[in-house]
Amino acid sequence: MTLDLSHIDTWVFDLDDTLYPREQGVMGLVQARINAFMVDAVGLPADEAKVLQKQFLTEYGTSLAGLMANYAVDPAKFLREVHDVPLDSLEPNPRLADVLAGLPGRKFVLTNGARFHAARVMERIGITDLFDGVFAIEDMDLTPKPAPSTYRHFVERFAIDAHRAVFFEDTPRNLQPARSLGMATVLIGDGHGHEIGPWVDATAPDLLDFLTPYALKAAA
CATH class of the missing domain: 3.40.50.1000 (HAD superfamily/HAD-like)
Known part of the structure; x- marks a missing residue:
């Protein structure tokens, strides 16, 4: 178009x-880090934490914004941990x-x-x-x-x-x-x-x- x-x-x-391209998979790696951070931050099982993360994304724009609004989290720690992924798949x-x-x-x-x-x-x-x-x-x-x-x-x-x-x-x-x-x-x-x-x-x-x-x- x-x-x-x-x-x-x-x-x-x-x-x-x-x-x-999405197919290069970088955001999949970031998402896995976000899921792990959510489990630690909110104390829920992985499947429940994932549902909550998607809710935060919809309501607040990012998982971090939702976490900051509802839990005591260190935003610098979140940004560092979830984005420090290998970029081997990125061409x-x-x-x-x-x-x-x-x-x-x-x-x-x-x-x-x-x-x-x-x-x-x-x-x-x-x-x-x-x-x-x-x-x-x-x-x-x-x-x-x-x-x-x-x-x-x-x-x-x-x-x-x-x-x-x-x-x-x-x-x-x-x-x-x-x-x-x-x-x-x-x-x-x-x-x-x-x-x-x-x-x-x-x-x-x-x-x-x-x-x-x-x-x-x-x-x-």
Whole structure:
């Protein structure tokens, strides 16, 4: 699905399962760490802790936000333990690097993940030097997407004109506040079974395939 992005001068990307394919399994490893942390933090059996974790994700945006609202947890310990996963399954992507380099304007990452996790993932893919900034969960004061205040703080931090920006995300509801600010929105993947509402301007199964025509136009 093509989208008129001729006015865009700022390209914003979620990190996990957006800048790399979900099939590479990084978030599965993170999820396993989250499940283990939940068991220790809440004192429930693994199956009950997993149900509670999904409830937190739905109600609060992240497992950490739910834990902080209901239990005494150390957020720095959580971020360190759950994101310190091996990245052997994550493949370097020189084609993506070439396409990103061909897009006109600035590029940012907006992620509910930890800052050190974003740095590791981007370095592994080979795209670090192509981005003008990363806005991670620490920069959000631990208030994750889809909180509207997080998006406002993000655009203010980097002096972004939302009406000239496009946001790429794999979670549909995280696109809604971006659309409310005036950003164009693109859902990468199938939405994980969640509602894909009118705040989603376009969908694409693969980020690289979607971006390639825009990079070629920029280079022409």
